[in-house]
Amino acid sequence: MMQLAVVESWIEAPLKHFVSEAGAELALLLHPSGQVLAQHGFARAVDVMSACALAAGIHASAGELGKLVDGKPFRGLHHVGRERQIFLAEAVWPRGAYIFLTVFGPESSLGLVRMYFEEMAAALVAAAPKEAAPATPALAEHFERDLNRNLAVLFGRA
Amino acid sequence: MATPFAAMLDAMTRQRGVTAALVVSERDGIVVDSNLQIGQDGDRVAALAASLYRKARLSARAAGMGAVSFMQLEAPGGRLCAVGGGALVLVVVAEPTVNVGLIRVELLKAIAGLSSAGGDG
Numbered sequence: 637m638m639q640l641a642v643v644e645s646w647i648e649a650p651l652k653h654f655v656s657e658a659g660a661e662l663a664l665l666l667h668p669s670g671q672v673l674a675q676h677g678f679a680r681a682v683d684v685m686s687a688c689a690l691a692a693g694i695h696a697s698a699g700e701l702g703k704l705v706d707g708k709p710f711r712g713l714h715h716v717g718r719e720r721q722i723f724l725a726e727a728v729w730p731r732g733a734y735i736f737l738t739v740f741g742p743e744s745s746l747g748l749v750r751m752y753f754e755e756m757a758a759a760l761v762a763a764a765p766k767e768a769a770p771a772t773p774a775l776a777e778h779f780e781r782d783l784n785r786n787l788a789v790l791f792g793r794a
Numbered sequence: 795m796a797t798p799f800a801a802m803l804d805a806m807t808r809q810r811g812v813t814a815a816l817v818v819s820e821r822d823g824i825v826v827d828s829n830l831q832i833g834q835d836g837d838r839v840a841a842l843a844a845s846l847y848r849k850a851r852l853s854a855r856a857a858g859m860g861a862v863s864f865m866q867l868e869a870p871g872g873r874l875c876a877v878g879g880g881a882l883v884l885v886v887v888a889e890p891t892v893n894v895g896l897i898r899v900e901l902l903k904a905i906a907g908l909s910s911a912g913g914d915g
Binding site for chain 2: 744745746747
């Protein structure tokens with residue numbers, strides 16, 4: 637099974653620390669447009685692509701719902717299943733906001749996941765390149781090309 | 795507004811040397827109620843203590859030792875004591891010189907209240 641893979645190397649250490657300490661089964665770091673930056677635990681590119689699209693959609697919906705009912709976007713989301721739970725939250729660093737999705741089982745807990753997510757978000761801020769965010773819109777004409785390039789990097793086809 | 799755990803937490807923090815007392819969900823590691831001093835990170839203590847207690851409980855069961863009644867962690871900077879009741883864990887953080895016997899008695903007395911307020915999990 638493909639374990640941890642990142643598009644940009646500075647993401648690797650904070651994400652690896654999160655996965656190992658929080659006991660996450662799956663982890664995904666993505667741009668709000670749905671473009672993947674890093675993944676842990678997924679075996680197939682198509683699963684990463686689907687999870688990214690769904691996470692971006694959930695994040696956008698929760699953000700709008702938050703604005704509607706609370707005047708500002710909701711930043712975190714937690715769902716409990718019979719065996720597994722998901723935690724989805726926004727991480728902000730110099731290039732802008734990103735979405736983090738993780739799946740964990742009974743070996744971990746929401747408290748641990750939240751705690752190590754905060755640590756990871758701080759570590760990513762410290763490790764991130766300091767240049768400003770690219771000025772291109774999230775859904776640029778090259779979206780599909782960039783998405784495919786990132787998936788190819790993650791799954792060793794680049 | 796006082797929670798069902800306020801009296802229990804007050805009784806714990808009245809003990810000499812106790813610096814924090816928390817009621818934590820064992821499964822989620824989330825604080826249900828707490829008495830903390832300024833600057834203490836209750837969320838972090840809750841997440842790690844609940845995880846530790848849960849693993850100790852599962853280890854004891856796997857080893858055929860039965861249910862965990864009292865857990866104590868001793869470190870150079872202090873002690874962490876915990877008891878479980880239903881789905882909840884009562885966690886106490888104390889100074890290294892604290893009278894553990896007294897803390898243990900208070901924690902064991904609190905189990906019934908913890909179970910009745912927090913359900914059987």
